[in-house]
Amino acid sequence: MKNLFPLCLIVFLAFRPLISSATINSVLNQNEPTHYNLVLIVADDLGYGDLGFTGSTQIKTPHIDKLAASGVTFTQGYVSSAVCSPSRAGFITGINQVEFGHDNNLGGVEPGFDPEYNGLPLTQQTIADHLNKLGYVNGLIGKWHLGKEPQFHPLKRGFDEFWGYTGGGHDYFEALPNGTGYKEPLESNFKTPAPITYITDDVGNESVDFITRHKDDPFFLFAAFNAPHTPMQALEEDLVLYQNIADKKRRTYAAMVHRLDLNVGKIMQSLEDQGLKENTLVVFISDNGGPTDSNASNNAPYRGQKGILLEGGIHVPFVMNLPSLLPKGLTYDEQVTSLDIVPTFLALAGDTETPMDMFTGVDLIPHLTEKTAPLANREMTWKFTISRAIREGDWKLVSIPDRLPLLYNLAEDPSEENDLALKNIDKTSYLLKKLGIWDVNLPHPVFLEGAVWKKRQLGLYDHNYQVTQPEVK
Template sequence: MKQQKQPNIILIVADDLGYGDLSINGSKQLKTPHIDRLAKNGIRFTEGYVSAPVCSPSRAGLLTGVNQVEFGHDNNLSGVQPGFDPEYNGMPLTQTTIARRLKNLGYVTGLIGKWHLGKLPQFHPLQRGFDEFWGYTGGGHDYFESLPNGKGYKEPLESNFKTPQPITYLTDDKGDECIGFIKRHSDKPFFLYAAFNAPHTPMQAAEEDLQLYKHISDTKRRTYAAMVHRLDVNIGRIMKTLKEEKLERNTIVVFLSDNGGPVDSNASINAPYRGQKGILLEGGIHVPFIISYPKLLSKNITYTNPVSALDLAPTFVALAGGADTIKEDTFSGVNLLPFLTDNTNAQPHKDLKWRFTISAAIREGDWKLIRLPNRLPQLYHLPTDVSEQKDLALERLDKTRELLKKLGDWDVRLPHPVFLEGPQWRKRQVHLYDVKYPLQQPDK
């Protein structure tokens, strides 16, 4: 086999995984040995964030390296709202995906699994830089069944390189397809976006996995644990294939969740963080975040400076040899390589900012401010209050004013959203800030 200089890149994304539901993140209830091993063979980012607390905008930022609100992808993608053009109901065509950038650098690119960035032909993954696609364009799928004329979670699977096989258990089927992609393209640099839907609803698990967690009395939590287990198993299968194909050393593998766990719908736990999917408390945006690259990066490292999923695209381009093609304003994220390979105390980001429909937030250093429409801003000092329990906005009016102005100055420069989600979600989002969340792990 010829020596390959460009690294292979595998981006593994879990869907709605709770931060606290990995054993490496402190879970006493769930066992995730393969994800834990990936972290021990690489770098675990304890301050890893995504750019939105829900699926579609988070993935839009992840796959472009540009904060999605800078191109109007502020909302979650759903039905077309009155007054909006259906032709714009997807990730704007002005944006270049990491798949396209890597394809231009000689990579073969593949997406296995969930898309959720537009269902019309112009938004299709094969039009956005992917050579191969096996999966579905919607936001979720049944784990056991698809129907020829099915809609929503029962929509047919599609593929441009084979006739999709009947579903056995969807997480396993995705694992099979990831392994097939790696083996087909082991002789050239490849980019694989492994977009699992576990543990997103519907809550469906294999019977053998449910038996592993039969001691958990709560039915939904038991099913969730079984779904995470099967995700972990298939990540292990992917890593085993890399080793068998002698690609392990020269492959960068990234694992993260697209947003925090939706505690109310899948029984996930984001402990020690308060909040969940859909809101800008830490539980909605602070996610498991791991990078392994044996050829270049040290093993068993914990990195404690804040990083963003927006950083992955520029990092991948730099690793692929395209750093000289990056203009200063190409990405919102930054190339993480200098911060991970050089002996530096410099931080990748001066601040991180979020806007999601009715809410906005900024983290600058140790401080985080959240702005909502029906109450005063909330201010938290994260090192001493990781669970965001003590609002210091009135005690530290100087910091509140400072961060509120920085957030507002950024916000007013952003474009209008190109589509909206239904208005019923706004009331729900505000309500989720007042819910009591589990902040400690179950003992068993």
Template structure:
């Protein structure tokens, strides 16, 4: 009997140790918006948008003034985010939408995704003991083999495609990949407004897993087209009209959904042990949803700052100082190693990632730049940032050179004044391109003659 009691005590001690050890791992939540404008949040200076919850998040953590994505369009940007690697390294250079296909393999929309040889953020977090979930827009391959639950996520609620209605479909959508799905193969439309519903699903997951470390990617389709907002949210902006009123209302809905998640964290007593990031997938389209990217030039689909620089917030109580800013360039490529390291993983175990763990930089333990160079590429167009210098290569006109520190709005092209620097940056760009795979898919034949700088209207 004495031995039995001893065994029971040891089992209980072991269980308690496992529980407390697990709780030392922070929960991790990525709040990710779609097509939001750089200036369309209160914490970014907007006096029109109503975003109290995200403004509060900004005041409770660090705001990155030079947060970048790895692509200026949805699919490639998300592929870089989920792998921590430049997506061109595995051929995911263009959007995976029906207008694109591979001449070599005949790939169609559903079969264009992150190659199965790549390890995702979900895979890595799951490997160190996290319960993982993905909610919302996937857009990383519609075929079953690319499904989130086969790419490292325990649960899924959302749609496999790139854009869908915010209200429930009364008949099957034109694009089958935009049907709403719960976990694997359970297709059923929702009740209410999708932005709110996605947050509700994330809250349910948090509640069910509050005693375990969890990792959530809450990938809103807000504020991507179609322009759908609730009547109540529209009524909050009587001074606005048209798309501008609609995007303001949709942003309010996005903020409310984020706030509901953050409030639930506090209610569950998890706030102090949770790392939260908010960001966006690419620059806002100034035409389709009337986003505003000022003071940056450019828009979604191009390599000016307005196409690749995004709002970027991080909160981690006790680890990151409140109400601060970080001014060196960072990238969404950095989130995978940052989350993995926060969860106790060793970044040296990550496979060929291009991102870095940015926490030591934010904490001031490392005073160097996280990235000396950053690269972007979409077809013949490309850009490189080296320190504060940025070169943009076009398909139909001479390259442009800017000093981003002095000229973040990219108003003054300095290429003619610094020809040696232009040459140097071209060499860096070419050297990087030699490390990439060929694009796995391109525009279909009927679009091939369209100038690459005018393709934006074909992209989601």
């Protein structure tokens, strides 16, 4: 055996002229991935403080916690809107959605507005449109909420496969053939949907099926869960686990988050079973903060909730996991946004044609691997119906119609309990002017939600919010 190596070396050298450099490089680099797969897991109306890794002492989420512990967690992760549809319009295009008129939440068509425009504007490309050009198979499992008219359908917005519903929410146990609203029928272009078992499980199972069917292709999976959005419906076996929680709505919510966690684990196990985990970028995020008044979520330590631009409405759990490339267990403390997802995905997919400066967001990979400096003192702006906000460094200003601007130093006051606007007039004036100039350059919204929501959103700024974890008994 000791004499074989010299013989092999002689044979290799003798025939070296017949072997191309490309072949040698191929052999040397055989462990490098031919492509990266992309998975975006989105929870719906999840409270910031309701996961183990974000501080929950009441709800157990071991699978999501494991995803965070083995990947990168963002302590200052934001979405671009405080409600479902505009937030999704932002993270599916990589562009702040108000810059193309998708300011409001999608509902019915208001008088004077054209239903042909009641969805994600056709002028915008989705992440699936971009990835199509790179040979990816794109699948959406679950919630769409970017337009119900035929021209807005996900299969016309770059997705190859769709199993789910086009509205903003769904019953967890039932879909009716002629149903509307939360009981609209499920649809699919690759199978006849079976009756719902429990929709969180069904989204998880269909996601696993997508991975299994496309394990040999570069794929993008958008797993858009309904949980823990209303209606408040949980499985009895999960409710038993949280029977110690006296408040019925909170108990149901905890059970729904538990079931979400199990299905995130199911997706991760599928990637591992198929040998894809190392080279698959998995992003986990919530589309906005928890609506504490309607689903009993907890956004601790942040004040506010879904629908408003205090931290509780836009500061969300945010994880990226890619074992072969990203650091394991990294806590990243600079500001990032869901608008960064598209440019990050495209760069990882090898897109060299799309101009990255068209996006509001940036490719995060170089910042997370220390090839580029951290994203310090990043400026972010938000607008949602009656509310506007700007963050620059540690300072955040919120402007709403019925009072003076609100100014907070988030480094000292992450819960936004101490308004410093009058004590820092120069900073207030500076940020308000910057925000106003940005605002007046935005286009008109292409559709509006009902006016009744404006009054409701204003009132949410005056609610009392729990900024600590619930007491565990």
